[in-house]
Amino acid sequence: MNESVIKALNLLDFFLEEKKELTLSEIAKKSNLSKPTLFRLLSSLEVTGFLTKTKNTQQDVRYRLGIKLLELGNMVSEQLELRTVALPLMRKLCTDINEAVHLVILDGDNAVYIEKVESNHAVRLYTRVGKRSELYIGSGPKLLLAYMPEALQKAVLEKMKFTKLTPNTIENKETLYNEINNIKKQGYSISFSEQDQETIGISYPIKDYTQNVVAALTISGPNSRMQEIIEEISKKTKEAARSISLQLGYPEKY
Known part of the structure; x- marks a missing residue:
């Protein structure tokens, strides 16, 4: 200390x-x-x-x-508002699909899970509020990386080091660049067994009144449950992310 x-x-x-x-x-x-x-x-x-x-x-x-405290205070206020707005819609989404729902934000060079609603299944993935993740692993972190401002994204990518967690974990910058481009084209992110074997993650962007991505709304669960209803889960996750964004002041056209 x-x-x-x-x-x-x-x-x-x-x-x-x-x-x-x-x-x-x-x-x-x-x-x-x-x-x-x-x-x-x-x-x-x-x-x-x-x-x-x-x-x-x-x-x-x-x-x-000093002004630094105002900047930090605004960040904390925005995160509290984000969680307050998102949690009821996360609970509704979890009720609809019965899979774990996460809220993920950027914190420096990492993604941080700041909220979670758990499914009632006996078999669950281990995640927790406060968990940190590298930005090349999992649907939520990859989505946040993809929507970073270009200069910041470049700086993060330049110093990124890769660790193989599963056979599907991205292990080089070329593959990651391709993934980033795909995410921005399709408007969402998906991962198959990148952090844990036999799992799927789907993430959609949450945007605020500045029209910037401030978080990822992420669904994760085992292949055995999600594979057959992945389109339905994707649709409902997209709708929930849109609803949260609108409540944060994003224009109605979203």
């Missing part, structure tokens, strides 16, 4: 009180830290954008919360 990081982040709590700007002396009094230690921590928070420093005079230097 990094004590310096914890001390620095704890300083932000002082700005949640009534005063929105604080001097070094005021923060020192609240934190019981020496001024040299405090100055070092505040400088780190300033460099990373968590605090902004205003220097009125040599003696009058004040700190206030």
Whole structure:
């Protein structure tokens, strides 16, 4: 555990009180830290954008919360809204098809499963909220990779390394490029036994008011159940993704 990081982040709590700007002396009094230690921590928070420093005079230097916190707060707010909007429709979709329904978003170079509704089948795939996945594995992560802004997608692909989990796992960039192009042409993503043997995954994009893809709505289950009704599952998943997108403000034409 990094004590310096914890001390620095704890300083932000002082700005949640009534005063929105604080001097070094005021923060020192609240934190019981020496001024040299405090100055070092505040400088780190300033460099990373968590605090902004205003220097009125040599003696009058004040700190206030930085724009980075607003950016992070907006991201958290959007994710909470996404989950709030998506969950009822995910539950309905799960009731209709009786297979696991996932909500998957980007987090840096990975995909993260942020919501899940489980089927009532005795045989289930092991997934969990918080699970992280490489972007070349599975229908949801591949879909998010396909709809990334081009510059970001290129940067992610350049440093991507491949690990073979099953015989069907994509193992090189050429194959992945082809897969990305197919996903964008057809408007959805599908995977066959890429993470686990004898499984199928189907994903459709969720878009918000900015008309960008913010998540993947993903269905996954064993071949034995999904293969015969894959077209029905695909249709209903597409409809659910569209409904979620419309509630997030995507234009009605979607």
